[in-house]
Amino acid sequence: MTNMKKILGYVLVLASLVAVPVAAQPSPPASPEPPALPQAPPPAQAPASEANTQRVSVALSEPSRPGTIEMDIVMGSIMVRGMNRRDIMIEARAGAGPGPRPPRRRAGDEPPPAGLRRLSQSGGFSVEEERNIVSIDVGPPRSIDFVIEVPVGTNLDLETVMGSIVVDGVEGELEIESVNGTVMLTNVGGSVVAHTVNGKLTATIARPAPQKAMAFTSMNGSVDVTLPAAVKANLKLRSDQGDVYTDFDLQLRRGSSNPNPNPDDVRRNGRARVIDVDNAIYGSVNGGGPDFEMRTFNGNVYVRKAK
Amino acid sequence: MEHEKLSRLLPDGVDPAESEALDATWRMLGAIDAPAPDAERMRARLDAVIDAVEHAHAPARPRAFRSYVLQGLAAAALVLIGIGIGWFAGSGRTAPSQALAGSSPELAAMRSEMHDLREMVSLSLMQQQSASERIKGVSWSGQLDRPSGELVSALLDALMHDPNVNVRLATIDALERFASRDDVRRGTIQAVERQPSPLVQIALIDFMVKTNERESAPTLRRLAMDPQANDAVRARAAWGLQQLG
Numbered sequence: 171m172t173n174m175k176k177i178l179g180y181v182l183v184l185a186s187l188v189a190v191p192v193a194a195q196p197s198p199p200a201s202p203e204p205p206a207l208p209q210a211p212p213p214a215q216a217p218a219s220e221a222n223t224q225r226v227s228v229a230l231s232e233p234s235r236p237g238t239i240e241m242d243i244v245m246g247s248i249m250v251r252g253m254n255r256r257d258i259m260i261e262a263r264a265g266a267g268p269g270p271r272p273p274r275r276r277a278g279d280e281p282p283p284a285g286l287r288r289l290s291q292s293g294g295f296s297v298e299e300e301r302n303i304v305s306i307d308v309g310p311p312r313s314i315d316f317v318i319e320v321p322v323g324t325n326l327d328l329e330t331v332m333g334s335i336v337v338d339g340v341e342g343e344l345e346i347e348s349v350n351g352t353v354m355l356t357n358v359g360g361s362v363v364a365h366t367v368n369g370k371l372t373a374t375i376a377r378p379a380p381q382k383a384m385a386f387t388s389m390n391g392s393v394d395v396t397l398p399a400a401v402k403a404n405l406k407l408r409s410d411q412g413d414v415y416t417d418f419d420l421q422l423r424r425g426s427s428n429p430n431p432n433p434d435d436v437r438r439n440g441r442a443r444v445i446d447v448d449n450a451i452y453g454s455v456n457g458g459g460p461d462f463e464m465r466t467f468n469g470n471v472y473v474r475k476a477k
Numbered sequence: 478m479e480h481e482k483l484s485r486l487l488p489d490g491v492d493p494a495e496s497e498a499l500d501a502t503w504r505m506l507g508a509i510d511a512p513a514p515d516a517e518r519m520r521a522r523l524d525a526v527i528d529a530v531e532h533a534h535a536p537a538r539p540r541a542f543r544s545y546v547l548q549g550l551a552a553a554a555l556v557l558i559g560i561g562i563g564w565f566a567g568s569g570r571t572a573p574s575q576a577l578a579g580s581s582p583e584l585a586a587m588r589s590e591m592h593d594l595r596e597m598v599s600l601s602l603m604q605q606q607s608a609s610e611r612i613k614g615v616s617w618s619g620q621l622d623r624p625s626g627e628l629v630s631a632l633l634d635a636l637m638h639d640p641n642v643n644v645r646l647a648t649i650d651a652l653e654r655f656a657s658r659d660d661v662r663r664g665t666i667q668a669v670e671r672q673p674s675p676l677v678q679i680a681l682i683d684f685m686v687k688t689n690e691r692e693s694a695p696t697l698r699r700l701a702m703d704p705q706a707n708d709a710v711r712a713r714a715a716w717g718l719q720q721l722g
Contacts, residue, residue: 343607343608343609345607345608345641347641347642361607361609362609363608363609363612363641363643363644364643365641365642365643365674365676367674367675367676381613382609382610382613383609383610383612383613383616384609384612385608385612385643385646385647387642387643387646387676388676389674389675389676389707389709406650410679460613461612461613461616461647463612463643463646463647465646465676467675467676467679467709468709
């Protein structure tokens with residue numbers, strides 16, 4: 171069994187002189203928007219007319235077990251949707267680069283000047299599947315936006331530096347990290363460990379896995395988490411420069427899983443001065459459960475009860 | 478299943494907190510993936526045991542076979558320890574645990590085994606692939622009253638090297654209880670400058686202030702002057718210096 175290593179590799183290169191005809195792909199009658207944030211999730215598929223778009227579907231070696239998507243990209247946004255399917259559909263299109271951009275002013279959307287045809291530039295991504303782990307890599311640092319459809323039960327390990335991450339309808343171990351982008355999770359299940367440095371983090375956990383620790387943190391954005399009304403958890407909430415809001419009935423307690431520092435430890439060291447800089451709020455909901463940490467430095471923390 | 482049998486054995490009037498803690502341990506044991514993630518560490522311990530046995534009883538049987546036998550024995554021992562603890566937990570005690578620990582040497586031994594078991598669970602969780610499980614391992618370590626050096630090193634290691642920001646952040650809370658240990662003081666001071674995450678850096682600066690760690694002053698001074706550092710981190714470092722005065 172150990173020697174049976176099954177590797178499926180796909181290498182896609184966007185460098186084709188003629189734009190790839192994706193018109194054959196079915197396309198929903200939807201607007202040609204890229205993943206628009208932080209409003210409603212965009213359509214899963216790009217319009218048929220989209221140039222510079224690549225699609226590839228990847229089968230899992232063990233479809234009966236949840237797969238894992240691993241991505242660590244520099245530029246570009248990632249959108250993952252849980253669908254009723256067994257394979258993984260990856261759609262990538264050259265993005266317009268980092269930074270805020272008007273939705274309709276993407277390089278790929280502009281009609282070419284009269285008499286000229288557009289040449290796709292080099293760059294691309296590769297996909298590898300090994301024992302249910304699907305790794306997606308982007309070659310040279312180039313902005314590519316991904317829209318990925320996965321089976322509902324899928325684990326995600328997604329990282330991007332310049333771009334947003336949107337996940338909708340996926341259940342599993344979700345590890346999400348962005349540096350300069352928004353993180354938005356809707357209708358997810360399982361466990362979430364998410365962080366963004368300079369963006370807003372919004373998460374609606376519809377089906378939290380029992381006994382799983384979670385964390386939602388940001389440096390410069392608000393953290394807004396919606397949980398089922400019946401969720402059992404020990405919350406640790408903190409905003410250094412903002413406020414913490416909740417409509418849960420929070421049983422306040424100090425040090426849910428970390429009791430107070432032992433004062434003897436401090437005194438033994440000849441240093442009895444105690445400064446309380448920990449303004450975190452510890453509380454349990456519905457009798458308590460696994461630890462959920464919600465924390466931001468600049469921004470507010472919201473913990474909402476799902477209506 | 479073992480756990481349910483044990484629950485049935487528990488008589489009325491058992492200290493609910495302890496029973497709950499026991500429950501949690503069982504759940505945690507059940508949740509850990511069968512192939513122990515810290516297999517190497519376990520193997521190292523096992524090898525040490527094997528070596529000891531080898532010295533005592535040469536000539537030895539083939540190594541691989543012995544190691545399987547020992548692994549089996551270790552697993553069986555663990556199950557027995559668990560059952561034993563359950564038995565003792567259910568043997569009708571209602572008084573606070575400390576008074577009881579003194580009342581029976583067997584019980585004290587069992588409690589010590591229980592502690593070791595929990596520590597093993599915590600260490601094992603910290604080695605998991607899943608960040609959620611690692612966070613759980615870190616916060617579990619907070620329930621141990623006398624953690625070993627190994628556990629504290631695992632926490633420091635996670636603070637320095639865990640790829641997930643949220644895991645690193647969680648270790649700072651857990652390490653606070655051991656702030657007077659030299660390795661923790663050194664490790665956390667080192668980590669302040671090496672952290673790539675500003676959120677973790679700020680949490681570490683707060684840690685220095687909270688534990689009144691004056692030896693961190695040179696580090697905080699450098700950080701406060703570092704043009705490369707995040708503005709909020711520099712401001713926090715300056716504030717920290719002032720607090721440590």
